[in-house]
């Protein structure tokens with residue numbers, strides 16, 4: 410999911426392109442805003458993991474503007490996408506990753522200023538989380554089956 414910072418910075422196309430370039434197949438996509446209730450459902454364990462200060466900052470950040478949610482399929486897609494997205498704190502994210510290339514922010518400054526880390530993209534952490542999140546964000550009718558050119562072009 411492209412977070413509000415990615416959308417307002419006009420990076421949507423360039424970020425989505427990276428997933429297509431890696432032969433991941435887009436099977437659903439939408440732009441929407443999320444409210445406090447939906448944010449809680451999406452980040453259901455974040456407060457428990459990071460505490461109320463980080464949770465509230467992140468929840469406010471996620472509601473600052475529209476986001477673009479999309480579902481991709483491919484071999485080992487969850488791990489591949491996480492690798493492409495990079496570490497949570499952009500200063501720790503590898504160059505070449507989305508967060509490493511397009512963001513620069515440290516955990517130290519985020520914590521000191523009480524701001525959420527504006528790190529452009531959310532990506533499911535594992536298969537179970539991916540299944541939960543796809544179900545939360547998308548109705549079955551919003552997901553599509555088709556054969557990509559890469560699949561059709563079977564070496």
Ligand code: ADP
Nearest residue numbers: 459463467496497519520524525526527528531
């Ligand atoms: P990730 O998005 O890399 O899976 P988490 O699920 O741990 O990371 O955190 C969710 C989001 O909350 C992060 O992407 C970031 O925007 C924000 N966040 C997490 N930890 C912090 C922190 N210590 N300070 C500010 N924002 C944070």
